Amino acid sequence: MKVWSAEPHSGRVGAVIEAEAGRAYPGGARHGRVVHSLGRQIVTGELAPGDPLPVEERLVAELGVGRSAVREGVKVLAGKGLLESRTSAGTRIRPRESWSLLDPDVLGWRFEPGPRPEDVRLLADLRVALEPGAARVAAERADAAGIRGIDEALAALYATADDPDAFIEADLAFHRAVFAASGNDLLLHAYEMISIALRSVRHVHTRVVSHNKETLPGHERVALAIRRHHHRKAEEAMREVVEVARADAERTAMDAKDAHD
Amino acid sequence: MKVWSAEPHSGRVGAVIEAEAGRAYPGGARHGRVVHSLGRQIVTGELAPGDPLPVEERLVAELGVGRSAVREGVKVLAGKGLLESRTSAGTRIRPRESWSLLDPDVLGWRFEPGPRPEDVRLLADLRVALEPGAARVAAERADAAGIRGIDEALAALYATADDPDAFIEADLAFHRAVFAASGNDLLLHAYEMISIALRSVRHVHTRVVSHNKETLPGHERVALAIRRHHHRKAEEAMREVVEVARADAERTAMDAKDAHD
DNA sequence: GATAAAACTTCATCAGATGAAGGTCTGGTC
DNA sequence: GACCAGACCTTCATCTGATGAAGTTTTATC
Numbered sequence: 001m002k003v004w005s006a007e008p009h010s011g012r013v014g015a016v017i018e019a020e021a022g023r024a025y026p027g028g029a030r031h032g033r034v035v036h037s038l039g040r041q042i043v044t045g046e047l048a049p050g051d052p053l054p055v056e057e058r059l060v061a062e063l064g065v066g067r068s069a070v071r072e073g074v075k076v077l078a079g080k081g082l083l084e085s086r087t088s089a090g091t092r093i094r095p096r097e098s099w100s101l102l103d104p105d106v107l108g109w110r111f112e113p114g115p116r117p118e119d120v121r122l123l124a125d126l127r128v129a130l131e132p133g134a135a136r137v138a139a140e141r142a143d144a145a146g147i148r149g150i151d152e153a154l155a156a157l158y159a160t161a162d163d164p165d166a167f168i169e170a171d172l173a174f175h176r177a178v179f180a181a182s183g184n185d186l187l188l189h190a191y192e193m194i195s196i197a198l199r200s201v202r203h204v205h206t207r208v209v210s211h212n213k214e215t216l217p218g219h220e221r222v223a224l225a226i227r228r229h230h231h232r233k234a235e236e237a238m239r240e241v242v243e244v245a246r247a248d249a250e251r252t253a254m255d256a257k258d259a260h261d
Numbered sequence: 262m263k264v265w266s267a268e269p270h271s272g273r274v275g276a277v278i279e280a281e282a283g284r285a286y287p288g289g290a291r292h293g294r295v296v297h298s299l300g301r302q303i304v305t306g307e308l309a310p311g312d313p314l315p316v317e318e319r320l321v322a323e324l325g326v327g328r329s330a331v332r333e334g335v336k337v338l339a340g341k342g343l344l345e346s347r348t349s350a351g352t353r354i355r356p357r358e359s360w361s362l363l364d365p366d367v368l369g370w371r372f373e374p375g376p377r378p379e380d381v382r383l384l385a386d387l388r389v390a391l392e393p394g395a396a397r398v399a400a401e402r403a404d405a406a407g408i409r410g411i412d413e414a415l416a417a418l419y420a421t422a423d424d425p426d427a428f429i430e431a432d433l434a435f436h437r438a439v440f441a442a443s444g445n446d447l448l449l450h451a452y453e454m455i456s457i458a459l460r461s462v463r464h465v466h467t468r469v470v471s472h473n474k475e476t477l478p479g480h481e482r483v484a485l486a487i488r489r490h491h492h493r494k495a496e497e498a499m500r501e502v503v504e505v506a507r508a509d510a511e512r513t514a515m516d517a518k519d520a521h522d
Numbered sequence: 523g524a525t526a527a528a529a530c531t532t533c534a535t536c537a538g539a540t541g542a543a544g545g546t547c548t549g550g551t552c
Numbered sequence: 553g554a555c556c557a558g559a560c561c562t563t564c565a566t567c568t569g570a571t572g573a574a575g576t577t578t579t580a581t582c
Contacts, residue, residue, distance in 0.1 A: 133390035
């Protein structure tokens with residue numbers, strides 16, 4: 001009996017690779033090309049879960065690389081939960097639940113093209129869910145180095161309030177410093193992944209200089225509370241910061257939608 | 262100039278594989294063996310960041326597989342940020358900051374052996390940081406299906422209060438249901454990774470039946486608040502649940518330490 | 523002692539062969 | 553006609569050997 005479903009692959013898989021192949025990958029890193037091309041197509045939905053990948057031989061032809069490169073690339077994607085290959089049954093795209101959504105590459109493929117409106121809400125919610133709690137733990141656990149990191153990031157925030165692009169980076173760095181101060185490497189990594197996505201939404205957030213300045217007092221309160229180990233206050237201050245960001249993001253998204261209609 | 266440091270690899274890398282090789286992997290999955298053996302050794306610290314891996318040829322000999330399998334395995338680990346290989350310079354272990362700590366495999370290698378005391382604190386903090394916020398977002402966003410999922414998980418919790426092992430699974434399922442109700446797939450994935458680690462700590466938590474029963478009202482409050490979309494109450498109720506768990510964990514860890522001294 | 527060229531290492535990729543694991547198809551049986 | 557055994561075929565898994573590319577190290581020269 002045939003367990004896996006879906007008809008044989010129809011479209012071509014190699015278009016992107018060929019387009020990129022011109023110069024980006026002179027000699028080596030062929031397998032990296034395979035990983036990124038297939039990975040992106042899977043994550044963006046061009047190739048849907050359950051779909052079979054073309055057979056190795058055809059991938060070799062379409063991607064213009066050798067079997068080794070194809071196999072290594074497929075193995076990497078399988079390691080990220082995107083693919084599963086079985087002898088005699090071919091390779092196919094695993095269901096979305098199996099993907100390592102928090103893998104940096106997977107996140108990148110998802111958000112790099114520019115976030116869709118629903119992603120903006122998703123990210124804003126994620127920050128609301130994560131950051132106040134992280135600020136609380138940071139207030140509980142921060143040592144001198146952690147507090148210093150936050151203070152430095154805060155100073156940078158003030159220093160860059162007039163430069164939108166620099167401010168975005170400083171803002172990301174401040175929030176990162178809070179996570180770092182939690183002394184929890186898993187938590188810090190969780191933020192670093194969010195920031196991959198956040199950076200791609202930066203056009204949406206944080207454009208107006210006057211608006212940036214308005215957020216400074218909130219950040220200051222966060223830093224102060226952590227410095228004093230007031231976990232309750234740290235959490236509340238951070239919540240206010242991210243709630244404001246969420247409201248802004250939703251308003252911006254709505255504006256964009258109105259403008260588009 | 263030689264940029265990478267550290268002396269050539271000294272010990273043998275293949276011991277584990279050979280030990281496992283006897284029967285576990287009859288025909289296929291050789292490259293998976295490589296991934297797990299090397300991955301575990303890296304994550305547990307047997308191989309330290311900066312260390313060079315033996316050259317391919319030697320890995321082939323030590324691991325008892327062909328070059329293809331070695332290369333595919335190395336590529337998978339490189340995809341998880343654990344390794345980096347460069348032509349002519351060999352393959353070496355990347356610094357810990359580059360690892361995908363939230364990758365299921367990496368988490369597994371880290372926590373499966375059984376958590377060390379510091380990991381217990383780490384996980385407890387992580388829950389305190391993450392779960393109240395997730396409960397809040399769940400209360401804001403939960404739809405009928407999400408609420409139903411939570412209710413069912415709650416019922417299972419009550420039903421298994423007398424069976425320690427089943428209760429652990431029911432507890433994990435309840436918390437998962439809360440994350441699922443948030444409608445945020447990234448958040449849900451974050452929890453699923455925590456749960457990989459949590460499951461390995463279950464010996465520490467949740468052993469006493471009477472104790473399990475004491476946690477039921479707290480869970481009930483969480484479910485109720487989410488059902489009614491009281492985000493404030495949901496967050497507070499969840500905070501209480503995870504704070505209690507954290508206190509228990511720390512007490513248990515301390516007891517274990519005392520018993521050990 | 524500095525510099526440039528040659529030699530060497532080690533990974534990257536290709537190519538071909540063999541094998542294993544499943545799935546499919548064909549006959550034959552009842 | 554339904555069912556089953558076995559041959560057959562497809563497709564991935566792995567091994568092996570050869571070639572190439574990119575650094576590293578050594579050596580030769582001034």
